[in-house]
Amino acid sequence: MDTKKTxxxxxxxxxxxxxxxxxxxxxxxxxxxxxxxxxxxxEFLDISRGKPEIWASSIILIICRLNYLLDKSKTGSLEGLNxxxxxxxxxKHTVGNKASQIQNELDLNMGNEDYSREEIADSxxxxxxxxxxxxxxxxxxxxxxMVGQLTRKNFDKKFAEYHELSERKRKExxxxxxxxxxxxxxELQAKRLVEMDERAKLAHxxxxxxxxxxxxxxxxxQPDFLDMLGLx
Numbered sequence: 001m002d003t004k005k006t007x008x009x010x011x012x013x014x015x016x017x018x019x020x021x022x023x024x025x026x027x028x029x030x031x032x033x034x035x036x037x038x039x040x041x042x043e044f045l046d047i048s049r050g051k052p053e054i055w056a057s058s059i060i061l062i063i064c065r066l067n068y069l070l071d072k073s074k075t076g077s078l079e080g081l082n083x084x085x086x087x088x089x090x091x092k093h094t095v096g097n098k099a100s101q102i103q104n105e106l107d108l109n110m111g112n113e114d115y116s117r118e119e120i121a122d123s124x125x126x127x128x129x130x131x132x133x134x135x136x137x138x139x140x141x142x143x144x145x146m147v148g149q150l151t152r153k154n155f156d157k158k159f160a161e162y163h164e165l166s167e168r169k170r171k172e173x174x175x176x177x178x179x180x181x182x183x184x185x186x187e188l189q190a191k192r193l194v195e196m197d198e199r200a201k202l203a204h205x206x207x208x209x210x211x212x213x214x215x216x217x218x219x220x221x222q223p224d225f226l227d228m229l230g231l232x
Contacts, residue, residue: 013056058098
C-alpha cells in the first residue's frame with residue numbers, strides 16, 4: 001500500500017474514532033490529524049508499512065497519553081487502552097510498542113506544546129526567573145496576570161508586588177474559609193438544638209402516652225363504685 005493511500009485510510013480511521021469519542025473536542029481531533037501529518041513526512045517512520053489500524057490506534061494512544069485522556073476520573077476520558085483497541089480490533093501490546101516507538105522518534109514527551117492542551121503543557125514545562133528560581137509556565141502566567149509583564153528591569157519590584165498580593169489573597173481566602181466554617185458551625189449548632197428540642201418533645205409525648213396507658217389500665221382494674229355501694 002502506498003503512502004498516500006495509507007494516509008487516507010489512517011485519517012478515515014481517526015475520523016471514525018473521533019466522531020464517536022471526541023466529537024465535541026475539536027482540539028484533540030486537530031492533534032490527531034497533526035500527528036498523522038508529521039508521521040507522513042517523517043523519513044524514519046514509514047506509515048506505508050504495517051496495518052493502518054495499528055497506526056491509527058497508536059496515534060490516538062499518544063494524544064491520549066499527552067492529554068491525560070486515559071484517566072477515568074477526568075471528564076471526557078476514555079475507559080483505557082481497551083477502548084481504542086476494541087474499536088480497531090488491534091492488539092494492546094502491539095499498539096503500546098508502536099506508540100512508544102513513535103514518541104521516541106519524534107521526541108513527544110509529556111508537556112509537548114504541539115500536542116498537549118495549553119493548561120497541561122503550562123503545568124509541566126518550566127521557566128527560570130532572573131533571580132534563579134525555576135517555576136512552571138502556569139505559575140509564571142499567574143504572576144504576570146497579577147502584576148503585569150515581567151522584565152529584567154522591573155523584576156525585583158514586580159516580584160515583591162506579587163508576593164505582597166499573594167499574601168493578601170492568602171489572608172483573604174483564609175478569612176473567607178474561617179467565616180464559612182463559623183457559619184457552618186452556627187448552622188450545625190442551630191440544627192442540633194432543633195433536633196434536641198424535637199427529641200425532648202417526642203420523649204415528653206412518649207412519657208405522657210405511657211402515663212395515660214397506665215392510668216387507663218389501672219382504671220379498668222378498679223372495682224365499679226356503684227358495685228361497692230351495692231346499688232346495682
